[in-house]
Amino acid sequence: MSQKRIFIVDDDPKIGELFATVLERDGYAARSFVSATEMLEVLDADGAPDLILTDLMMPEISGIQLIEEIHKRNLTLPVIIMTAHSSVQTAVEAMRLGAYHYLQKPVNLEEMRALLGKALDLYSDKIELKEIKTQRKKKHSVSKILGSSAEIEEVRKTIDTLKDIPNTIVLIRGETGTGKNLIAQTIHYASEWSSGRFMEINCAALPDNLLESELFGYEKGAFTDARAAKPGLLELADGGTVFLDEIDTMSLALQAKLLSFLEGRTFRRLGGVDDIRVSTRILCATNAVLEESVAEKRFRKDLFFRINVVSVKLPALRQMGKDTLLIAEKAAESFGADFNKPFEGFTEAAEAKLLAYDWPGNVRELRNVLERALIFSSSPTLDAKDLLLLKTQGFETDNADGYFRFRSGGALEELEYEYIKHILATKKTSYAEVARLLGISKKTLWEKRKKYNLDEEVEEMVG
Numbered sequence: 303m304s305q306k307r308i309f310i311v312d313d314d315p316k317i318g319e320l321f322a323t324v325l326e327r328d329g330y331a332a333r334s335f336v337s338a339t340e341m342l343e344v345l346d347a348d349g350a351p352d353l354i355l356t357d358l359m360m361p362e363i364s365g366i367q368l369i370e371e372i373h374k375r376n377l378t379l380p381v382i383i384m385t386a387h388s389s390v391q392t393a394v395e396a397m398r399l400g401a402y403h404y405l406q407k408p409v410n411l412e413e414m415r416a417l418l419g420k421a422l423d424l425y426s427d428k429i430e431l432k433e434i435k436t437q438r439k440k441k442h443s444v445s446k447i448l449g450s451s452a453e454i455e456e457v458r459k460t461i462d463t464l465k466d467i468p469n470t471i472v473l474i475r476g477e478t479g480t481g482k483n484l485i486a487q488t489i490h491y492a493s494e495w496s497s498g499r500f501m502e503i504n505c506a507a508l509p510d511n512l513l514e515s516e517l518f519g520y521e522k523g524a525f526t527d528a529r530a531a532k533p534g535l536l537e538l539a540d541g542g543t544v545f546l547d548e549i550d551t552m553s554l555a556l557q558a559k560l561l562s563f564l565e566g567r568t569f570r571r572l573g574g575v576d577d578i579r580v581s582t583r584i585l586c587a588t589n590a591v592l593e594e595s596v597a598e599k600r601f602r603k604d605l606f607f608r609i610n611v612v613s614v615k616l617p618a619l620r621q622m623g624k625d626t627l628l629i630a631e632k633a634a635e636s637f638g639a640d641f642n643k644p645f646e647g648f649t650e651a652a653e654a655k656l657l658a659y660d661w662p663g664n665v666r667e668l669r670n671v672l673e674r675a676l677i678f679s680s681s682p683t684l685d686a687k688d689l690l691l692l693k694t695q696g697f698e699t700d701n702a703d704g705y706f707r708f709r710s711g712g713a714l715e716e717l718e719y720e721y722i723k724h725i726l727a728t729k730k731t732s733y734a735e736v737a738r739l740l741g742i743s744k745k746t747l748w749e750k751r752k753k754y755n756l757d758e759e760v761e762e763m764v765g
């Protein structure tokens with residue numbers, strides 16, 4: 303482990319030197335200053351120490367003001383105040399302002415050593431945590447949402463507004479692949495307020511009873527297999543976010559239960575008698591037109607109104623104009639970096655092809671096309687022929703007459719894959735609707751989507 307740096311500030315030079323000598327002997331890199339001004343100059347020039355030990359009453363800048371200066375610089379480090387008996391009251395005030403602790407003068411060396419050790423341990427954990435959080439924030443920062451169209455600007459503005467408003471429900475709408483998961487994560491990680499976890503659940507992936515117990519949790523004995531109590535996602539994400547994806551596929555019964563939670567912010571575990579109160583932000587997403595689901599009585603009107611307080615509508619890629627090129631470029635650059643292949647741009651024909659296509663799978667499809675192009679192309683400039691679009695691949699579809707053609711002699715599984723892909727790509731509708739069209743359950747459709755990687759999931763969640 304590297305040597306910890308400690309700065310000591312005391313207007314009495316003898317005290318500063320004494321402590322510096324003692325701490326050097328203990329294995330620290332210690333340095334003493336006779337004024338806070340002098341110390342701050344060195345701190346700004348050479349970087350912050352791991353800990354500051356400072357006198358409270360000093361001419362010029364006092365210990366309290368020093369703490370404020372540290373705050374202003376957004377530094378995470380412990381400050382220990384030294385003070386004479388008469389000013390203990392002020393030392394307490396200093397702790398309220400963020401000092402780690404105080405030592406009474408004359409300082410007992412053993413006490414000082416113990417306190418320093420504890421403070422340094424505690425703060426190294428704190429700093430690590432802060433680092434992880436900053437990295438996550440960076441990874442999910444608003445700037446990762448690409449696009450300059452008015453709609454996307456609006457999305458970024460909404461996320462910014464939501465930053466310090468806890469608990470608002472947000473409904474994220476948009477076709478498949480338009481970035482609903484991306485937006486949900488960004489809302490969570492950009493929020494100043496949320497220190498809790500981001501928990502995501504796909505309502506289409508589970509049969510209703512399982513979805514219910516996942517969300518609300520259960521007590522021991524609530525049903526046959528409930529051998530021990532288990533908290534649900536709403537509890538686990540207290541102070542954080544639960545993201546309900548494909549909310550349109552939720553059963554009417556469960557919709558009623560969700561509504562009751564959203565109204566009162568309390569719920570009971572399955573088989574439980576206690577009301578549990580949490581402050582968990584709920585984000586919902588759907589690629590369905592919920593107004594239609596409401597009209598067809600598949601979605602509760604009251605729930606729709608409840609979750610539609612703040613709504614984020616993501617534009618389809620074909621409506622984003624030149625943004626397609628911008629997103630394509632960024633994606634190609636990042637795949638290029640991943641595969642260690644240079645990417646220098648698109649030919650004019652490639653650009654025209656990107657702009658002409660209607661991208662039923664939106665940004666996800668665009669990314670897939672570019673990933674493939676980067677893998678197979680031998681030139682750093684991508685040409686139209688490098689871009690293999692869904693509609694020109696191995697099978698033929700005919701939107702005009704509504705027929706789907708498949709080469710004879712293919713395997714049944716291949717047919718299933720192509721057909722589901724075809725329906726997903728051509729029917730710009732919800733998964734719930736697609737499942738109905740195919741005559742399978744939402745869960746089966748979800749399983750097939752996963753099996754054939756029909757909508758490759760977002761990067762695995764951290765933590």
Ligand SMILES: Nc1ncnc2c1ncn2[C@@H]1O[C@H](COP(=O)(O)OP(=O)(O)OP(=O)(O)O)[C@@H](O)[C@H]1O
Binds near residue numbers: 446449476589
């Ligand atoms: N505006 C955007 N800027 C940058 N990347 C984007 C944007 N929109 C989508 N993406 C990327 O496209 C991919 C698909 O996005 P995402 O999974 O969020 O879509 P979705 O709307 O949740 O789709 P589905 O309805 O199929 O679940 C992800 O890799 C995501 O990061």
Ligand SMILES: [Mg+2]
Binds near residue numbers: 482483547
């Ligand atoms: Mg999604």
